[in-house]
Every structure is written in C-alpha cells, then in structure tokens.
Amino acid sequence: MANLKLSHIYKVYENGHKAVNDFSIDIADQEFIVFVGPSGCGKSTTLRMIAGLETITAGDMFIGDTLVNDMEPKDRDIAMVFQSYALYPHMTVYENMAFGLRNRKMPEAEIKERVMKAAKMLDIEDYLDRKPKAMSGGQRQRVALGRALVRDPKVFLLDEPLSNLDAKLRATMRTEITALHKSLKTTFIYVTHDQVEAMTMGTRIVVMKLGYVQQIDTPMNLYNAPYNKFVAGFIGTPQMNFFNVNLKREGDNVRIIFSNGDTVTVPYEKVSKIHSRYLDGSVPAIFGIRPEHISLEKDGDGLKFVVTNVERLGNETIVYGKLGDHLGEFTMKDEGNNIIVKVVDRDDVEVGDVVYAVPNPNKVHFFDAETEVTLMDKIPPFNTVEAEIAGDRMKLLNTAVALPQVFKDAVKDAKKVELNIPPQAIVPGSDYHLKVARIENVDEQHLAYLTCGDSYLFALVGDEVKEGDNYGFSFQNEKLNVLVNGEEILKAVDDEVSLTGGFSKTEVKENGDRVLHFFYNIGNYTVEAAQEHGYKINSIDGDNCYKKTYRYALDRSHVRLVEPQEPGLNAVVKEQLDYGNIRFAKVEADGQEFLIRVDPDFKQDTVRVAFDSQDISVYSTTIDMKIC
Ligand code: ADP
Numbered sequence: 001m002a003n004l005k006l007s008h009i010y011k012v013y014e015n016g017h018k019a020v021n022d023f024s025i026d027i028a029d030q031e032f033i034v035f036v037g038p039s040g041c042g043k044s045t046t047l048r049m050i051a052g053l054e055t056i057t058a059g060d061m062f063i064g065d066t067l068v069n070d071m072e073p074k075d076r077d078i079a080m081v082f083q084s085y086a087l088y089p090h091m092t093v094y095e096n097m098a099f100g101l102r103n104r105k106m107p108e109a110e111i112k113e114r115v116m117k118a119a120k121m122l123d124i125e126d127y128l129d130r131k132p133k134a135m136s137g138g139q140r141q142r143v144a145l146g147r148a149l150v151r152d153p154k155v156f157l158l159d160e161p162l163s164n165l166d167a168k169l170r171a172t173m174r175t176e177i178t179a180l181h182k183s184l185k186t187t188f189i190y191v192t193h194d195q196v197e198a199m200t201m202g203t204r205i206v207v208m209k210l211g212y213v214q215q216i217d218t219p220m221n222l223y224n225a226p227y228n229k230f231v232a233g234f235i236g237t238p239q240m241n242f243f244n245v246n247l248k249r250e251g252d253n254v255r256i257i258f259s260n261g262d263t264v265t266v267p268y269e270k271v272s273k274i275h276s277r278y279l280d281g282s283v284p285a286i287f288g289i290r291p292e293h294i295s296l297e298k299d300g301d302g303l304k305f306v307v308t309n310v311e312r313l314g315n316e317t318i319v320y321g322k323l324g325d326h327l328g329e330f331t332m333k334d335e336g337n338n339i340i341v342k343v344v345d346r347d348d349v350e351v352g353d354v355v356y357a358v359p360n361p362n363k364v365h366f367f368d369a370e371t372e373v374t375l376m377d378k379i380p381p382f383n384t385v386e387a388e389i390a391g392d393r394m395k396l397l398n399t400a401v402a403l404p405q406v407f408k409d410a411v412k413d414a415k416k417v418e419l420n421i422p423p424q425a426i427v428p429g430s431d432y433h434l435k436v437a438r439i440e441n442v443d444e445q446h447l448a449y450l451t452c453g454d455s456y457l458f459a460l461v462g463d464e465v466k467e468g469d470n471y472g473f474s475f476q477n478e479k480l481n482v483l484v485n486g487e488e489i490l491k492a493v494d495d496e497v498s499l500t501g502g503f504s505k506t507e508v509k510e511n512g513d514r515v516l517h518f519f520y521n522i523g524n525y526t527v528e529a530a531q532e533h534g535y536k537i538n539s540i541d542g543d544n545c546y547k548k549t550y551r552y553a554l555d556r557s558h559v560r561l562v563e564p565q566e567p568g569l570n571a572v573v574k575e576q577l578d579y580g581n582i583r584f585a586k587v588e589a590d591g592q593e594f595l596i597r598v599d600p601d602f603k604q605d606t607v608r609v610a611f612d613s614q615d616i617s618v619y620s621t622t623i624d625m626k627i628c
Contacts, residue, residue, distance in 0.1 A: 002064045002077070002154040002187060003029045004050070008626045009059035011045050019045040021211045022626065023059070032181050032188045034202035036195055037234070041208040043191040047157050050189060051080045058540055058620075058627045063154065076155075079148035083160040085140045087132040087147075093119075094128040097146045111150075118149040121180065138169045145180070156181075158190045162197065174200055195235050199223070207231050229372035232288050232365055238318060238340045240288045244369065247274070248281035251454075256287055260323055260337065264303050266361040272449070272456055274366055274375045276384060285375060288365035291318065291342035294357045296349060302356030305339050310349055317343050321355070378442045380458045382420045382481075389415055397432045397452065404477045404580040410490040411482065420481035422492075423447065426459035429474025436461075436469045477579040493577075493584065497559050497594045499552050500621065503529075503537055503545050520552055520616065523590025525569035527613045533628040537618060540627055550627075551619040558615040559596050561607055568608035576602065 004027040011020040020042040027033050035043040048054035050061065052073035061068050068076055087096050094115055101111045119125045122142040132140050141161055148156060158177070162170045178201050181188045192198055198205045199219045207214040207222065207230075215227040219235075226232035232240045248255045253265040254274075278285050295302075296319065305321035323337040341357055349355065366375040387396035389411055394403045396419065411417050434450035434457060441447075448465055450457040465471055482490035501522035507514050518534025520527045529537075537545050562568045571589035576598070584595040587607060596609060618627045 003027060004155060004187060004189075005060075005062040006046075006050070007060045007062075009046070009049065009061060010057045010625050011042070011049060011054065012057045012623065012625075018623065019211050020049070023213055025206065025213075025216055027187060027189070029187055030185050032178070032190065032201060032203045034198040034205045035189070035191045035208060036193065036198035036202075036205055037208035037214075039193055040210075042211040043193075043208055044159055046208075047080075047159055047189060047191050050155070051078055051157050052076050053080075058536075058625050060628075077153050078155045078157060079151045079153035080157040080159065081141075081144050081148050081161045083163050085132070085144040085164075087140060087143055089132055092129050092131055093124060093135070093143050093146075096132070096143055097150050100147065100151055114150040114152070115146070118146040121149065121183070122146050122176075137165050138173060141165065141173065145177070149180075149184075153186065155187045155189065156184075158188065160191055160193070163192070163194070170197075177201065196237070199235065207234060225374070225376075225378065226365065227374055229286060229288065229367045232367070232374075236290055238291045238342065240290045240365070241294075241339050242367075243287045243323075243337070245285055245287040246281050246283070247271075247279050247285055247366070249276075249279040254279060257281065258287075258303065258323065258337075260325055262303055262323065264301075264359060266359070266364055268455075270361045271364065271366065271376065273377065273380050273458070275380065275382075276455060278366070278375060284369035286367040286369055286372065288367060289359045290363065291340040293360040293363035294339075294341045295360070296341055296343050296346065297356040297358055300356055300358070302358035303339070304354060304356055307349055307351050307353045307355060310351055312347065315345055317346050317349065319343060319349050319355075321357075379423055379445065379447055379460070382422045383457050385419050385421060385452070385457065387417050387419055389417060397434065397457070399432050401431050402580060405578040407477070407482055407490065411484060414484045414489075416484070417489075418483040418486075419475075420483065420492075421457075421475060422479055423458045423460045425476040425479035425492075426457070426461075426473050427476055428462070428472065430472050431474040433470050433472050436465060436467050436471050439465065439467050474581070476582070478582050478584070493556075493579075493595060495556055496553050497556050497596075499590075499592055499594065500549050501552055501590075503548065503550055505534065505538075505546065520550070520613065520618075522552060523569050523592075525567065525589075525610070527611065527616070529613050529616075529618075533613070533618065536628045540620070549621050551621050553617045553619060554611055554615050556595065556597060558611050559594075559609050560611065561596070561598075562610045564608055566608065566610065568610040571596075571607050571609055573605050573607060 006023055006025050009020060009023040012018050023046055035046060037043055045054060049056050052071060056069050063076060097115045097118060098111045119128060122145055124139060124142050124146060127135060127139060162173050165173060174197060190201060202219060204216060204218055205222055206216045209230050215222060215231045222231060222235045226235065244259050246257045248257060249268060252268050254268050254271050256264045277283055305323045307319055307321045309320035311318040319341040321339045323339060339357060367373060368375060385396050387394045389403060392403050393400045434452055436448050437451045438449040439446055446461050446463055448459045448461045448471060450459055450471060459473060478493040481488055481492050499522050501520055504519045504521055506517050508517060518529040520529055541548055569589045571587035574586045574588055577584040577586060583598050583600055585598045585602060586593060586595055620627055
C-alpha cells in the first residue's frame, strides 16, 4: 500500500518526441486513478515510467517517501497488467501465476497459497492446469490479473487490460476489477482510451491530450465542470453539443445568439461567473450543452431544429437534428449546426418534425472561442472594474482612493481605465465596502459574491465573512492589470524572478575521494547547486550542460539584499515602482532586468542580491521543461 507522487514529469523520446509534459499528481493510497485520452496522448508512456520500464527524462517520482526515478522495476513493488496479457504460452495457468514468485525464490508452499488465493478471487480455480491457448480472452486476462495479484504489490498498473475483450465481457470485467480494487485496498492506476471505463472505474481521472494533462478530477467534476472543450467533449455520451455563439446581457437575462441568428436566454444568475467582456454581444464564445440537458418542446421558446434521425433505445430516445440556416430554412447539407438531444420516455418525435430545444439553464457550459477554456471557472480568474482618473486619485466602486504612482505613470493622460483584479488580490482593508450577496465554498475556499451594481465582484474571503455583511477590502495593487481602451498598459507583478545563466562543476578531493560540486552561474554570481540537482541536470543534458544556458526561477520573496562583501549578484537600480502599499526596485544585472521588493525608505543606486540554491527551480531553455 502506498501513495505515489509524480512531480513535473517529462518524457522526451530519443527521436526528440515530447510524449509527456509537466505531469504532476499526488495519488493517495488506495485510489483508483484512470489515465484517459485519445491514442498517442502519452498515457502508456506515463504508466511505463511509473513501472520503471521507461526512463523519466525530467521530474521526480516518489513511492511513499522514496525517490524511485532510478529504481529498477523489480524493486518498485509495482505489478503491471498489459492489454496483450503477456502470458507464457507453454506454461499452465498455475505456472504462469507462480513464475514471478519462483524467480524470487519464494518457498513453494507460500507460492501455492498465494496462487490459490488469487485464483479463488478471480474465479479461475478450475483452470489452473490449462494452457493459455485453451482459454477465452476474458479468462486469460484474469490469469494476467492473477499473476499481478500474487505478488501482493503496493501499486497495480493496468494498461488497457480490457480492450481485447468484447463489449459484454468488458462490462463484466469492469465490475470485477472495481470489486478487486475494493477488496485489495491498494492503489490502482488504469490506462484506457474508453471514457466509459474511466467514468465507471476511477475515483479520479486524468484526462490527457497530446502529452499534456487537461484536467485531473473526480468523474462527476469532469462531467459537471470540464476545464475545456476537449474534456467536455471527451466525457459523456452522446457527446456534448457545441455551438459558436455570442452572448448578450439583457437585464436579468443573458441572450445566447447562435450563428444562424436564433437565440435562447438563460438567467444572468446562472452564468454570473462569465466575465463581462463576453456579455456585450461582440466577443465570440462556444456554448456547450449535453444532450441529456436539453428538453424538447413542440412549440415555444427554444432553439428550433428539424429532426434528422431518431434512435429509440427503450426508455431513452436520442434525437438528432439540424438547426436552420440564417433564413430559418433547414438544409440537409451535412455541415455544422448539428444538435443531439437525449430524452426519456418520449415516443412522439419523428424524422422531419420541427421542434424546439430548451437547454437546462443549470447545466450550460461556455468556452472561449480561441483557447476553448471554460468561461465558468469555479473561481473566476479576474474581475474587471472601471475606474475614473482625476489627478492623484482614482474613483471606482463609488469610492475615491489615492492613485498608486506606478498606475499614474502608466495611464498618462487617460481619464478612464479598466482594472483586472484577481479574486486573490482582494484583501481585507478599508478602501472599499460592498455587500456580500452570497458566499460559495469552492475547493475549501470561500468565494464571496460582492454586489457591484448589477453584477458581482468576486473575492476570496476568510470564513468570518458572512452573507449580508458589508465587506471592507483593499487591493494588492501590484497584482492588478491596468487597461486603457482594452489595451494592457500595466502588467501585474509576477511572483517569480526569472534569470538565465550557465552551469558549471568543479572536482575536488575530499578525504581522498574525488567529489563533484555543481554551480549555477548568473553573471558574476555563483551559487552552489544541491548535489542531486547538479547530477539531475547532468543526467539530462550530459556534458552539454556545461555549455548550455538555463533558466533559473525563484520566488521573489527568496531574493534578498546582501552586504557588498557577501557573495551576490551586483545590480544597478533603474527605477523604483511605488504601488502605494508595496514598493519594488527594478534592477539590472548581467543584462537582465528583474524586480526586487524594497522598503519604503529605500534609496540605493546599486544593490547586491543573493539567493539560496534550494529555492531555485531550473528550466531547460532548449525545450521548455522544468528540470528541478
Ligand atoms: P497512448 O498510450 O496515450 O496511446 P503513448 O504513451 O503510447 O500514448 O505514446 C505517446 C506518444 O509518444 C505517441 O505520439 C507515440 O507515437 C510516441 N512514442 C511512444 N513510444 C515511443 C518511442 N519509443 N519512441 C518515440 N516515440 C514514441
């Protein structure tokens, strides 16, 4: 039994193909994790890295507290079950199951006990003397499971174990594997391209596409709150319907305008997390609605379409249709504007009927037309608020406050600006006051809906803040983006300082042994790297690493000012940035500019900065990859 941690795992094959990018997950003991995604998305590669059958290019993998990157597969206490069963044809079922244990020199009596126990669990006791070729696919897969089971591993890895079986057997085996997981109480990691297997078996699912994790979540969260259009379309059958639309706020409603001009409305309250910029009718969006979340009306206030096909599956009926063109004509041309509706207990719909689709407003999804990322994040990424500038003050949310110097310099003579304010940048304070309309618990955080005119300002608040309160708050000004006429004129200050530099080593004799020391070299500053990081960089890039440039990233709070005689990087102060409640110095060293936090009375022209090697993250600059 074990928990498993994958931290920034990458796989770059020898031909340069990046099969897995920045894969991170914490898997708790006894979880049933499913990796799902289309063929070639990197599922098997990830599983094989966990098994130790494939090297990890970069990143760390832990089983329990042990780093296992370089541990031999046989020492990992992991058992793997393959799609192809991989049974020895000349051995009986018993021998196949006993083989691995005999190799480990386990006493025969114990082997027998384990094989019999596994055979009983898998209901193959009667076949122990048979050879695999005399067994069905389902039975063979049971033997393959049995062979993993007898090893009593900490983690079970299963790579598409059911894909060679017919549909009925697959369904039975799904249930059996789920039951096996429950009774064994060990960690399972299961790879499949079949979303039904993923949804029915996983306690959590990792959806992958083209080597990148798209979302890691419970089956119901993937279904209810897909992060992007890909996940939305991949999970659920029939697939979610997608339409290109524009959205227009009209009082208490939002009108969804389809490309043929048809419209449907949903109450604003149901979609209030969509950023206001999408609600003026001009910014394209994608509307998503699952077939089971549409009701069919014979007439009335829905999306008109003509029925092109009807599949009756008993109590469920799948209705296929096409929206009309911009003239309201239904052309049967096979392009775009298809709609699928799943209804229950209806047999009054026929091909050729013109009917109306009414989306359930509680189940609507919207995505950005370009990035295809959801517009309905559980925590909206930012709020946008208009501010008026007058001299040294700015007025917003019915309150005038001092205009931070940095804002003043950036806005020049503009009289109106927009502030993009992340909910995390709204902190308790006394600059503004708004009424708390609602508090929603999101992933153990408290999201406050602050009433702001006819919409909401979203803020993360402490649990002392209650609905109905008048909440007093301020902004962390450095975390805001400032826009004039939609154009960004001031970017939020990033939490990270990013510098490029070289990497070097020296060899010294310590107590008669030759020991390597590794260093990060940024300008004239040399920081000794942790040994394990040094070896890691060396193992990825070989001797090339001493000629390469790396990106060194560190949290700004870890950059400290030191005295001139201490080791450090000399930097020239170019300017100071006064954000009102916080101040930074923009400094330049080795031709690179970065910000450091300084006190209000800071006056120096030059500084010396230092950082500790354990705070530094190292990135490859040739392929975008976090190394350590
Ligand atoms: P999946 O299991 O999701 O179908 P894989 O992990 O098998 O995907 O493969 C991910 C990608 O890596 C694919 O594009 C595949 O062609 C590529 N790939 C797999 N093995 C190798 C290899 N040994 N050398 C180069 N590319 C590989």
